[in-house]
Amino acid sequence: MSAENNIYKKAGTRFVHAGATPDPSTGAIMTPIYQTSTYVQEAPGVNKGYEYARSQNPTRKALEDALAIIENGKFGLAFSSGVAATDAVIKLLNPGDEVIAANDMYGGTYRLFTKVFAKYGIKFIYVDTTDVANIEAAVTVNTKLIWIETPTNPLMNITDIHAVSKISRKAGATLCVDNTFASPYFQNPLDLGADIVMHSSTKYLGGHSDVIQGALVMNDANLREQLYFIQKSCGAVPGPMDCFLVLRGIKTLHVRMKQHNENGYMVAHFLRKHPNVEKVYWCGFADHPNHDIAKIQMLGFGGMMSFTLKDNSTEAANRVLSSTKLFALAESLGGVESLINHPATMTHASIPREERIKNGLTDGLIRLSVGIEDADDLIEDLKQAIG
Numbered sequence: 044m045s046a047e048n049n050i051y052k053k054a055g056t057r058f059v060h061a062g063a064t065p066d067p068s069t070g071a072i073m074t075p076i077y078q079t080s081t082y083v084q085e086a087p088g089v090n091k092g093y094e095y096a097r098s099q100n101p102t103r104k105a106l107e108d109a110l111a112i113i114e115n116g117k118f119g120l121a122f123s124s125g126v127a128a129t130d131a132v133i134k135l136l137n138p139g140d141e142v143i144a145a146n147d148m149y150g151g152t153y154r155l156f157t158k159v160f161a162k163y164g165i166k167f168i169y170v171d172t173t174d175v176a177n178i179e180a181a182v183t184v185n186t187k188l189i190w191i192e193t194p195t196n197p198l199m200n201i202t203d204i205h206a207v208s209k210i211s212r213k214a215g216a217t218l219c220v221d222n223t224f225a226s227p228y229f230q231n232p233l234d235l236g237a238d239i240v241m242h243s244s245t246k247y248l249g250g251h252s253d254v255i256q257g258a259l260v261m262n263d264a265n266l267r268e269q270l271y272f273i274q275k276s277c278g279a280v281p282g283p284m285d286c287f288l289v290l291r292g293i294k295t296l297h298v299r300m301k302q303h304n305e306n307g308y309m310v311a312h313f314l315r316k317h318p319n320v321e322k323v324y325w326c327g328f329a330d331h332p333n334h335d336i337a338k339i340q341m342l343g344f345g346g347m348m349s350f351t352l353k354d355n356s357t358e359a360a361n362r363v364l365s366s367t368k369l370f371a372l373a374e375s376l377g378g379v380e381s382l383i384n385h386p387a388t389m390t391h392a393s394i395p396r397e398e399r400i401k402n403g404l405t406d407g408l409i410r411l412s413v414g415i416e417d418a419d420d421l422i423e424d425l426k427q428a429i430g
Contacts, residue, residue: 062109102283116260118267125243127279128257138164140187150391192221201333208236228300246377250292302415303346309418324349346413355407366428376412384410
């Protein structure tokens with residue numbers, strides 16, 4: 044099912060029913076897990092649309108249809124991880140091509156760009172994308188891709204997707220937006236002019252900390268064919284069980300995101316009033332840089348945030364990180380349970396310290412993924428941990 048045939052107008056209905064078709068042989072309402080590597084053919088080249096599971100799988104097909112629908116796109120592709128999805132986008136490029144990317148983004152993306160692809164002659168230019176003039180100034184005749192996150196990981200910076208799309212079109216470049224933090228419930232970059240939306244489906248789409256997966260969604264058929272060729276040829280595809288888990292997660296995305304948003308609001312305001320907290324990074328504050336843009340392109344501000352203590356040292360941060368009882372100290376984000384993270388030594392450790400500090404990611408920064416537990420309990424946990 045493509046978004047063009049989407050009969051589910053309201054968000055909640057769309058998330059519950061996207062990609063879901065009762066199994067014709069049994070009537071099963073949940074998409075079956077097609078745990079097979081190959082498919083029997085009636086004759087050479089005569090099949091039921093499936094030949095080999097690396098190329099296609101019915102469970103994955105249902106998920107890819109769902110991904111397109113929930114992002115208001117025409118085509119979805121599922122990958123074995125968010126990094127694998129990112130990898131596929133960069134493989135669209137050739138030596139000598141240039142990529143403009145945000146200077147505040149997920150450390151794994153930075154590592155992939157600088158440690159893997161830079162040596163193949165692709166040039167990566169990092170700018171502060173919160174001011175789109177910086178992007179425009181960085182464009183050259185070799186610019187082929189603009190890569191942004193909004194909100195960013197971990198400083199929650201906001202970039203004007205629509206404004207950047209105008210720059211990318213003028214430059215003849217592809218615009219890819221990492222929409223992991225916002226989720227399709229709060230933000231739809233394709234509607235704002237993006238060419239590709241990327242998700243680490245591991246996070247909010249799966250929602251239960253039990254699967255690793257990535258996704259790309261686009262409208263252009265030629266772009267879809269190029270990315271599908273890379274997906275099939277390079278083989279970074281998810282298994283059917285993982286696809287089933289993300290399909291299951293998508294069904295409750297709208298319910299979970301409402302609660303993440305409500306809890307995020309309460310936790311962010313608690314932290315901002317705490318006497319031992321220096322700064323809270325959350326795009327829902329009216330005085331957050333580019334908050335006005337966030338209000339336009341997002342339906343909510345979510346449960347992701349970071350903060351620093353007045354004692355902005357690694358030691359002070361470690362005391363908090365080691366003292367929470369409900370917030371689990373762990374990598375990742377977007378699950379129903381709350382997580383606490385130290386970007387400098389965990390998710391962003393691959394970024395050189397001088398680069399991190401220059402971009403505002405200090406050694407004392409603490410990142411929270413606020414879950415869907417009772418907000419009062421989460422606040423009490425932070426209160427006792429911060430002291």
